[in-house]
Amino acid sequence: MAENLERDVKQICSRNGNDRTRMMDIVREVQDRFGQVSGQAMNTIAQAVNSHRVEVESVVSFYSFLSEEPKGKFVIRLCNDIIDKMQGVEKVAEAFREELGIDFGESTSDGKFTLEWTPCIGMCDQAPAALVNNKVLTRLSSDSAREIVQSLKQNEDENRLLHMLGDGNNADPLVNSMVNNNIRERGPVIFADLKHGTAIHKALSMSAVEVIKDVKTARLRGRGGAGFPTGMKWEFTRAASGSEKVVICNADEGEPGTFKDRTILTEKPDLLFEGMTIAGYAIGAGTGVVYLRGEYAYLRPFLESVLAERRNKNLLGVSILGKTGFDFDIRIQMGAGAYVCGEETALISSCEGLRGDPRNRPPFPAQKGYLTLPTSVNNVETFCCVARILDKGAGWFAEMGSKGSTGTKLLSISGDCTRPGVYELEFGITVSDLLEKAGAEDAYAVQVGGPSGQLIGEADFHRKICYDDVATGGAVMIFNKDRNPLEIAHEFMEFFCEESCGYCTPCRVGNELLKQRLEAIIAGKGTPEDLDYLEQLGKTVAVASRCGLGQTSSNPVRTSLKNFRGEYEKLVRENKDGMQRTFDIHKALAAGEDLQGRKSVIYAD
């Protein structure tokens, strides 16, 4: 057995060229094959790729989908983001617990099942949802949870779980998924048709500099949320010294409540690859990488087939469409469950087979990115916009939307509404118009931009969705009167605590402290001073944190405090007796009582 392990792990390493920068592929394969990356496997990997055991452990311990401890043959990951909770995930969870006889974080003794919670898997429009290994299961109920376990016990095959396939390419044999697209509005940029190769053809008839100029004229800004001008990013990358350059597509759609890239990857992969190829031409890059979040592994075989087809058509590969000297190809890099990898420098670290720690800037990726090569990292939707800009013209694109935010935006809407799904709308639409479209008449609070965005109330519903007003990478979560803004904020703080990489102090420690104090207030143990405490602490975390995660992670607290202060004030009360309300005598005594082997006489309940 041990010999088999060593042999198989060595084979996996060798298949990946014994290349330590392909560590993610290696450890993912080992995990899939053995259900764990054991200490012995780590030693073997370290030896094969000429690294150190602790370096392998460092990677394995970072990603949620990897583990040193053995996992069951079927890992059931139930999504516990706030939308899933609102849709009754707890009942589903209870059914899983009962049926399997284990709690979350545990495995069955026969080694068949592991039950885990997982943050947003990009299915808020069809919650509650879960992953069974790579298979996505949506719209779960306690009945379907029981059926899932019974079927897995009987057939031992997650592919036999499906009763019904989703719409569009979800029904393609290579996707074979029950996921539904839920595309509610198709706009002219992302969801219109495009004949394969036409945009590349146009780009190749221009000089690289002219292509960048077009993107700049269109005033295209990054669709991931930060809104950096795409043309400028490309210009920097093109101008950076070095003959080899890299284009990376950020398909690590991890912001809770965001699932728009899922629909692009399912329905418009050609548009995406077309845009990446144009980026390669504009920047002077030969390598393209799609960093696909681990949760979307079910789309990989399909995407690989699209890439293969494009290679056959000479839309990828050597001398693309006959243009001598323009060689470009794309590979898919799988993630393994880490939200922070959506941050572009963390994503690059991950692509290089490291922990997904963000990097210090400067140097910026445009100067020194993937494997120290000048790199442009852009969002899935951004590349699609580029392809359309080349096809239809910069002027056509810039006429849509608002002045500072041209074109359309994909919004993924979920929560308390009758029409959750993906909407392609021109920038500048007001929040209230959006709510009307989504069928959310009784919206009380709206989280725009996901947990790292802002929680707004009715007073702000007249505001516009665009970079200069209410910005969003695509997530819009709707909450009605029955939801408590503090509990929403708390959910999001839990998420950030879970997903912080822990590199810098303010994010690692500060977010925990924010979460704790919020819990105290929700439990009725808060004082009016606690609101200042939250404000001050939230600001410190935002100002002093190293990357975008920590710089925005206190937003749930800060924006809910700003826009729903009354809800906080309802819960806090003056501390008149001078007692510390958060102090729990029984908790404080527990360790001492354990040592003594008896209960406290004075504080015996």
Added chain:
Amino acid sequence: MSDKIKFTMDGVEIEATQGQTIMQAADEAGIYIPRLCAHKDLLPFGSCRVCTVMVNDRPQAACTQPVSPGMAVDSETPELNDIRRSIVEMLFVEGNHYCAFCEKSGNCELQALGYRLGMLAPRYPYMFNKHDVDASHPDIYIDHNRCILCGRCVRSSKELDGKNVFQFVGRGIHKRVAFNSDTDLSGTDVSVTDRAIENCPVGAILKKRSAYAVPIGKRKYDSQPIGSDIESRKAAVKQS
């Protein structure tokens, strides 16, 4: 020379060399910026964030941010010092720091920084997280309770010792320093003379049989605050 540039620190113009970080330039000018993870012999890391300064009104870590001509850096402001104190307090509540009887007391950079920044008690509640100790090595004792995750041991081992004894594992609040070993510290090739051991700013990595050798009153930070060595350069800089 053309590689010399000028910028301001708290309104005072100072000269720097192109390619330097703000911290390096400030050090040379005799201006101390509080720090924990930064170490003069190690590459900039930027993890503790104690050296946060405002560069043209944007927060940056002085240890990683390069100088540029004409930049306006604010460092000794009440707001920034409060943020720094706040970060030091976070480290105090995250770990379990028993200064009163810690072997490193008086020579500890975290403690000294607490004093320098005027910290009385942490404004945050103690977390009382559980951490391991490792006494397996004959000459070295490691107490994760006192670790501040500055990564100096990780980097020193790689950059200065040519080894790979330490590395971070886990993430978020569960992040910790691990050893390159199947078992414990004794299973690594660490040596008590490694710079990785010496460069620990706190009492997390200790040399056995060497504690309390210096009497109270004569310890490193007993008579002057941390950063004094850098600030003493200021007079020299002015005279030259």
